[in-house]
Amino acid sequence: MQTLVDRVAAHIKARFLAESSGHDWHHINRVWQLTRQIASQEGANSEIAELGALVHDIADWKFHGGDDSVGPREAEALLRREGATAEVIAAVVDIVATISYKGAGVTTAMRSPEGQCVQDADRLDAIGAIGIARCFAYGGHAGRLMHDPDEPPVLHQTAAAYKASKGASLNHFYEKLFLLKDRMNTPTGRALAEPRHRFMEDFVAQFLAEWDVSA
Template identity: 50%
Template sequence: MSTYSTSIIDNTARHVQNLLTGEGSGHDWWHIRRVWRTAKALAEEEQADMFVVELAALLHDIGDHKFHNGDETMGAKLSRAWMEQQQVPESKIVRVCQVIDEVSFKGAGTSSAVSSLEAQVVQDADRLDAIGAIGIARAFAYGGHKGREMHNPAVAPVLHTSFEEYKKNSGPTLNHFYEKLFLLKDRMHTASARRLAAKRHDFMDEFVTRFLAEWDGER
């Protein structure tokens, strides 16, 4: 990348760090940093547009619908405003905003199709951070943030058939493993992400088995 592009990435990283440092739901600066680093590695392997990937990875959660009354357009709006301030070319802004619009999981019964290699890379990186040991920690951090029960055997998981239904979900955190996290391994796009996802999936599976055994008073 050019010196100008590198400066924009550096400015964006500082901007997002200032916005999200100390956030307590698992969507903090450290989440962004991990997704950014993973996305760069995937982009290099897949020969994706690194500038688009880095900007989208850095900006993908600054307007998350979960924290803006379900508004699915907020992420692209806030990202566009920032990129215009940084004088990013319009052609790149359009591509970054498209990635941000497509990155979110929208429910077990909905399509997660994306329109570009860059969107595949960023979506894979974001989903990798939702599974494995860190994914488990983030799930319970978010559940606590929302005041949800860890587990309630009387409340069954729901495989949501629309994004609107998924956004309204308020079930116990353990249900989230069946409603989303266990599904992500088979929804990765890139070969390297699929390799990483397989290991993280197995760890989650072992964790949930152990959790349920202890919940029932394992002796």
């Protein structure tokens, strides 16, 4: 008999398998597996953490006009249909409502150990080699330039400013990706982030060296 986690995973896989902006089933599955690893190391509730990972991108604000309320609503509806208890629903919906990065000056602190594990896992998939690929995949999806040397990065101080940004993909490294290593919640997340962060630093240095062919 399928567990609640299995049923939710099957639904999410069917819904997101063909998504092409870097927020596809494969991203969600990586976050799920990373969450399992981190939750095991950190002693978090596995069911709540895994469910949070599976539905964390069920309706990302980036694809719903900046509306933060759609994701929590859809997560609650799915969990309710699948027979989750009220306690589990409340815990998972809180993760979905809090997980997103919303600017360098905005705090998005998770209130539960399970949420901390999911947030770390999601942020790990936003950095390193996979994170680089996802950054440019989303940039192309959103019609953004790869790089504009005349457009400096902006450390957004409000969620509204971050959501309104249309900056080039390379700026995203300075505006978000390079900041994530120091925003990991757990010791496990911090340890996993270190090599991914160094890889991104090397990539951006090489990118800029190749960009400026006149040097």
